[in-house]
Amino acid sequence: MEAAGNAVTGGPLQPPQDEPPPGRDRLSGIQKCGGSVCSRSYFVVVMVFVHVYILNVIALLFYVYYSNGTEPGEGAGSPAPDNRAVPRPEEMAGPYTYLPRIEGIKVGHKQILELVPNKIHEMRTLSLKPLLFEIPHFLTEDECKLLIHLARLKGLQTSQILPIDGYKEAMENLDISKTDIFNLLDHNQDGQLQIKEVLTHSRLGNGRWMTPDNIREMYSAVKADPDGNGVLSLDEFKKLNLRDFHKYLGKQKVTMSDLVRNSQHTWLYQGEGAHHVLRSIRQRVIKLTHLPSEIVENSEPLQVVQYDTGGHYHAHMDSGPVFPETACAHTKLTTNETAPFETSCRYVTVLFYLNNVTGGGETAFPVADNRTYEEMSLIQNDLDLRDTRKNCDKGNLRIKPRLGTAVFWYNYLSDGKGWVGDIDEFALHGGCLVTSGTKWIANNWINVDPNKQRQLWFQQEMARLAKDDGEKQKDWAVDKSYKDMHMDL
Ligand SMILES: *[C@@H]1O[C@H](CO)[C@@H](O)[C@H](O)[C@H]1NC(C)=O
Ligand SMILES: *[C@@H]1O[C@H](CO)[C@@H](O)[C@H](O)[C@H]1NC(C)=O
Numbered sequence: 001m002e003a004a005g006n007a008v009t010g011g012p013l014q015p016p017q018d019e020p021p022p023g024r025d026r027l028s029g030i031q032k033c034g035g036s037v038c039s040r041s042y043f044v045v046v047m048v049f050v051h052v053y054i055l056n057v058i059a060l061l062f063y064v065y066y067s068n069g070t071e072p073g074e075g076a077g078s079p080a081p082d083n084r085a086v087p088r089p090e091e092m093a094g095p096y097t098y099l100p101r102i103e104g105i106k107v108g109h110k111q112i113l114e115l116v117p118n119k120i121h122e123m124r125t126l127s128l129k130p131l132l133f134e135i136p137h138f139l140t141e142d143e144c145k146l147l148i149h150l151a152r153l154k155g156l157q158t159s160q161i162l163p164i165d166g167y168k169e170a171m172e173n174l175d176i177s178k179t180d181i182f183n184l185l186d187h188n189q190d191g192q193l194q195i196k197e198v199l200t201h202s203r204l205g206n207g208r209w210m211t212p213d214n215i216r217e218m219y220s221a222v223k224a225d226p227d228g229n230g231v232l233s234l235d236e237f238k239k240l241n242l243r244d245f246h247k248y249l250g251k252q253k254v255t256m257s258d259l260v261r262n263s264q265h266t267w268l269y270q271g272e273g274a275h276h277v278l279r280s281i282r283q284r285v286i287k288l289t290h291l292p293s294e295i296v297e298n299s300e301p302l303q304v305v306q307y308d309t310g311g312h313y314h315a316h317m318d319s320g321p322v323f324p325e326t327a328c329a330h331t332k333l334t335t336n337e338t339a340p341f342e343t344s345c346r347y348v349t350v351l352f353y354l355n356n357v358t359g360g361g362e363t364a365f366p367v368a369d370n371r372t373y374e375e376m377s378l379i380q381n382d383l384d385l386r387d388t389r390k391n392c393d394k395g396n397l398r399i400k401p402r403l404g405t406a407v408f409w410y411n412y413l414s415d416g417k418g419w420v421g422d423i424d425e426f427a428l429h430g431g432c433l434v435t436s437g438t439k440w441i442a443n444n445w446i447n448v449d450p451n452k453q454r455q456l457w458f459q460q461e462m463a464r465l466a467k468d469d470g471e472k473q474k475d476w477a478v479d480k481s482y483k484d485m486h487m488d489l
């Protein structure tokens, strides 16, 4: 389950503080704002269409451009984050005032862990950007089998179904000029839309993964590029009828392999009263990450995922970008804010391999430990490094699934003060095509709100609810999508 908006990957959205944000100048015309486009309520109205991907992306882009420099709210543009260790204990003012971060030292560095009595685990650093570790034999073979068994008992559901219409009407009510949209998409500001500039906005595909060939087919179907040079000029873009575009998309036969994600999954409750193996895994995760148990206990349940032969998950971020207007799915219910933009805030991902895969199914980190990150070199016109069906072998790091191994990484950088800072763009990852056999994995996400106050409030409320209820198994009421996660075992 990915919250809408997750695929809005960083790059142009998060310009460093000391450089002029790219694109503010080119948007100066819009920034002067005539009419409704600039008002705050405009953003709220547009952003509530969280499933309306294209609007979401555009609205977010607008929001970022407007807010840059004007609102130094926490989250947006925090000071240069680093991977440094946590403050010393004497700097702590109370519980949860800092989040421990395991040090990676260097790639290949090994640390010994004692996660369960009478057993020693070795943890190896796989990359520093993102901070990524591997722990073989984290789960026993029996535990892996049990998780698969429980997931099957519970029943798995298709991870992604094609988003239904809905956005057509919304699109028609949207009052942004074609020129403005064009300028937002035209990353290098050369007055033309290259195919890779269109591909960057993966949400434009409305759930379908877009390849350069798809775009070319679409152009020719809706006659978007009459001169056939493969790029759209502003003039061509203005003439493009968005309704034709939507009609074309609606008529396309889309199979599972065309989607961003092709898998089935289910959720297993891990709170008090859960199966002892699920409890034990949670305890091990607490020991592994050194994070406060209250934070881990109030995180998402365990997600078990099955990829059949032909399954994949194109490269994505597990968390959305951090802006002042972003609300975390998990803390939203305990705050009164009406959030204009909601995302899952997953500080840490712990991924468990539950079987040995016969062929393929590696976890790819296409930009791990790359010297720089530049979204536009990730996506070339004919080579998209995010495409895990085609280009897994061209990325920087690939992890072969091995039964019982856990890998874990940080999706956020530190804010330099021991809390969560900006999203770590290097954490981009995906599941490579399973070429033979079935792949089973499980995910533990540890949810932390980059807004410390909101996280603390959430912890307090959850503790209060647990007490009031008098019932041990408190509902993880945080996201409607998890409401079916309780298991009767
Ligand atoms: C939310 O609203 C309720 C009632 O209006 C109030 O009692 C509570 O303190 C508010 N919570 C926050 C976090 O503002
Ligand atoms: C999985 O693969 C590892 C390493 O290749 C091997 O040691 C282990 O026995 C395999 N486990 C099973 C259940 O096939």
Ligand SMILES: *[C@@H]1O[C@H](CO)[C@@H](O)[C@H](O)[C@H]1NC(C)=O
Residues within 6 Å of the ligand: 367, 370, 371, 372, 373, 374, 375, 377, 378
């Ligand atoms: C990886 O780093 C190299 C060297 O800095 C750079 O040229 C390339 O664009 C980077 N790749 C991505 C996807 O950012």
